Amino acid sequence: MKPNDPGITWLEEKPLGLAERLYLPLFVQGLTTTSRHLVSKKNTVNFPEERPAIGNPLIYRGVHRLNRDEEGRVKCVACFLCATACPAHCIDIVATESPWEDREKYPESFQIDELRCIFCGMCEEACPVDAIELTSLLDLTGKSREEMIFDKEKLLSVYDMTKDAEPMKSAELGGTL
């Protein structure tokens, strides 16, 4: 589109009125906004001493966890659907035959690169057995990149840590089990 295109409507800036040219009314207007925020309720918290309010923890998308079944085994069946759905390619699974009678396949290794993850929650959506879930843990820190690649044990320990505060997703929240 060129500048002389008939489809373009050119707008002229309005000339300044008297109040604007006087400058004082606008000055007062700006100062009023500043003073209002000085006295209003503050949203900032002193993190990490204070925790921010995050709404419903059941639908918050924080650090992942791998759920356990009733017998304490990893619930994941290594179907790779989370790895397939993941837009950041941060999930790496090695599947193998399970050592248990009632289960056929399980993840020998399950790694999530938390630095690569964009916390979109697609893995949770894709999981057919509700094994992978995002918790409300939001302060994710580590001293090295290697430390931020969470393996199966680490992800299971996140479950142990959060299972009481955040029960597994129920049917009302879209869970299948």
Place this chain on the structure above:
Amino acid sequence: MPTVIVDGQEIEIGADERLNCIEAARRAGVEIPHYCWHPGLSVVASCRMCLIQAGSRNAETGEVSMIPKLVPGCQTPVKDGTVIVTDSDLVRDSRARVEEALLIDHPIDCPICDKAGECLLQDYHFEHGQSERRADIHAFTSRRRDVGPTVTLFVDRCIMCTRCVRFTREVSGTAELMVSARGAKEEIDTFPGFPLENKLAGNVVDLCPVGALGDKDFLYQQRVWFLKKSANVCGGCSAGCSIVTEHNQDTVYRLKPRENPHVNKWWICDEGRYGWHHLHDPSRLVEAGRREADGFTAIEWADVVTQLRDDLKAAGRLAVAVSPQLTVEEAWMLCAVARSIDPEAFLAVGHVPTIGDDESFPGGFTIRGEKVPNRIGVETVLGLFGAVAEDGTVPGWNELLEQAQKDDVKAAWVTAGYPTPDGSWCDEQTAAAFDGLDCLVVQDLFDSPLSARAHWRLPAAGFAERAGTWVNCGHHAQSFEQAIRPPAGVWPEGRLFWNMLGRQGLYDPSGVRQQIAENSAAFAALAGDLPATGVDLRLQQLAPN
């Protein structure tokens, strides 16, 4: 020409062709879903998925009369005037019912089923099934039973199409599989004490339209939707079966047969199917090395290109073993390189390992005893370079060994690339024939007694890592693409020869193939783009140009 009407569309078929409704409809671009029918097996018409409406058109009056009930498309031959209807409500409803019935007893464990993604039950249910299910969903784990050393059966996933049973009876001729019990309790099983153990057993896994038969070698290794497919040719024997190499991130996960009516039809043998593990063997040679006082010193490929030529030239008379693992293009370039170094160079076909005799199966499949893919191709190339003995035969490995022991031969270049990780293709005694040479170049996948004597030890590429043309035992030439990249540090042979010939840019196998085809009558058939199923070199020579 007989005319068949498929959903109102008239198509012509050959006068002598014997087609069923599925094949005729496919010509019209209409896919009739089917489970139990397979072009390579007998017809049982038991799955009922291909039920369609059929009838005939009276040639004189043009009046169409339909059979009053649905007929199985696989069992209904077409003739002139046959009318096939596949898109009526009746047919659609029937397909939805069949799908519903099949899924009542199906475990629906798709997340852990290896077939998911290439499963006909999934595909057909998506396309023809109904979105609602009237029976309860009760996901459960399928019972599993080993039916043989390489194949496992997930009993409850089976839809009883009996393709596997018919395969073992009609193609492998071993009849290990059977249907036990009847009705709703039908199951695939083996006779007690007779496991599924034949050289074609792996094909039943490919035949299985659902995830009931699993390949233990591939089980849970990779989800199929991650796999990339490359059209390749099997290098296991001189039959040269068309295969698909399925790989991801430069790792091969499995080989599957590729339909080729001229060579292997729909099958491959287990030897070929599992014959890719050597590609990822940790003991593979991955570094070009030149002998110094204390063993091999790594050398850059760019230096190999120049220094190898100098070394061979300095040594004197050269003898070259052109490996039958090389493609026609590579063999041609190697001969050209050798003759440019020494115009009198002795050229011979490399070692041709042979194990037993050819083994044929009732279904027409043959496993060849000659365990290399391209002996005839290499022999023909050597013929182009005049490397033919007085009696008209092309010199082979034994003649090369004789030459190597002669005093005037000072250098030898042995291309090998045999898939034997223990290097057993060449024993100490044979390798000793190369003692006393000034320069011995060995190009191989693995260390062997021969490479221990080499002055230059160069890594070779595996079958999936090269592109080119192989000529099988029946003079049938097939071109194939490179599936995966070789391990870091390995140049496929073609790339080395290309650079040693002083050619610019990337190695271009099809360009070399065109050049060979233009310059020789024997390879004239290789000109232009080859069909995926290959060409017969002899037939093309007879055809007038």
